[in-house]
Amino acid sequence: MVDPQRIHRAATEVLETEARAILALADRIDDHFIAACRHILDCSGHLIVTGMGKSGHIAHKLAATLASTGTPAFFVHPAEASHGDLGMIRNDDLVLALSNSGETEELLRLLPGLKRLGVKLVAMTGNPASTLARYADVHLDTSVDREACPLGLAPTASTSAQLALGDALAIALLDARGFTAEDFARSHPAGTLGRRLLLKISDIMHSGDDLPTIGSSATIADAIVQMTRSRLGMCAVIDDNELVGIVTDGDLRRHLDDMGDIRSNTVASIMSPNPRTIAADELAAAAVELMQSHRIQGVLVTDRNGRLVGALNFQDLLQAGVV
Numbered sequence: 572m573v574d575p576q577r578i579h580r581a582a583t584e585v586l587e588t589e590a591r592a593i594l595a596l597a598d599r600i601d602d603h604f605i606a607a608c609r610h611i612l613d614c615s616g617h618l619i620v621t622g623m624g625k626s627g628h629i630a631h632k633l634a635a636t637l638a639s640t641g642t643p644a645f646f647v648h649p650a651e652a653s654h655g656d657l658g659m660i661r662n663d664d665l666v667l668a669l670s671n672s673g674e675t676e677e678l679l680r681l682l683p684g685l686k687r688l689g690v691k692l693v694a695m696t697g698n699p700a701s702t703l704a705r706y707a708d709v710h711l712d713t714s715v716d717r718e719a720c721p722l723g724l725a726p727t728a729s730t731s732a733q734l735a736l737g738d739a740l741a742i743a744l745l746d747a748r749g750f751t752a753e754d755f756a757r758s759h760p761a762g763t764l765g766r767r768l769l770l771k772i773s774d775i776m777h778s779g780d781d782l783p784t785i786g787s788s789a790t791i792a793d794a795i796v797q798m799t800r801s802r803l804g805m806c807a808v809i810d811d812n813e814l815v816g817i818v819t820d821g822d823l824r825r826h827l828d829d830m831g832d833i834r835s836n837t838v839a840s841i842m843s844p845n846p847r848t849i850a851a852d853e854l855a856a857a858a859v860e861l862m863q864s865h866r867i868q869g870v871l872v873t874d875r876n877g878r879l880v881g882a883l884n885f886q887d888l889l890q891a892g893v894v
Contacts, residue, residue: 595716596732596735599712603709607711615663616643616662618665618666621647622649626675632737633740636737636738642745649668649678652677662690668707671696673697692709693709696710696711696714714732715728770855771852771854772851773851776883783801783805784797785797786808789838790838795823807871814877814878814879815844816839817871821868847867855891870884
């Protein structure tokens with residue numbers, strides 16, 4: 572029978588144990604950590620991340636994090652390395668090896684081959700006296716007082732410590748390289764973050780014949796025709812090549828009772844003057860912020876000289892995956 576209180580106690584103890592293990596790492600950001608960063612920054616090749624079992628899963632994740640934050644890295648399975656994949660490692664590479672015991676057989680088998688290649692080794696272990704730790708050029712200590720597993724068997728606190736220290740390494744390197752949000756986006760072009768950081772308004776705006784415009788002396792009926800044709804829910808009002816206003820679906824609804832004969836009354840009677848605009852070279856994400864903060868569904872786009880060059884609505888941003 573399920574005991575809710577017992578489940579709550581067990582889960583809470585796991586989180587508290589792993590939190591203590593991670594907090595203890597703060598005191599280990601020392602000369603060894605700095606040396607590891609220097610070795611990686613000085614590496615002219617790739618950072619090869621490796622590990623077996625649960626440490627291997629952490630190593631795989633760390634390789635992905637490092638690669639996406641400016642450190643060229645990939646994962647090599649240590650068992651496969653002993654059967655040919657060692658050829659993926661060159662003498663200008665650097666190896667980051669993860670093992671809680673520091674005695675993982677598959678990793679120790681690689682040491683002679685790495686030595687022959689002249690490849691430097693950074694080891695992350697829970698045992699500073701282990702073979703892997705002693706062999707490494709730099710050792711990072713991820714030892715924990717105890718695992719969160721009540722049996723003391725399943726890697727829990729130890730893998731959390733590996734992951735946290737690996738993330739600390741990746742972000743320290745990111746900072747040292749001066750890696751920017753734009754750099755991050757370039758390695759994530761298909762993701763939402765990449766679209767938010769790379770996609771410009773000019774990439775998705777309606778322009779040319781797709782841009783609905785009308786003069787202020789035109790009739791309201793003409794404006795409705797233009798808005799219907801464009802399906803943008805708005806129409807820019809232009810006089811003498813200058814943007815003087817905007818007519819939106821909202822303007823039509825607000826003036827429904829007093830606009831009179833739409834075939835004779837002019838756009839000037841219902842338009843909103845001084846419309847909000849955004850520059851074409853702004854990020855599309857800036858248009859999202861503008862629309863949400865002012866509760867509008869569309870915006871006109873201008874160049875740096877204030878000339879109207881386009882328009883877009885919230886649906887365009889949704890379709891582009893920016894929202």
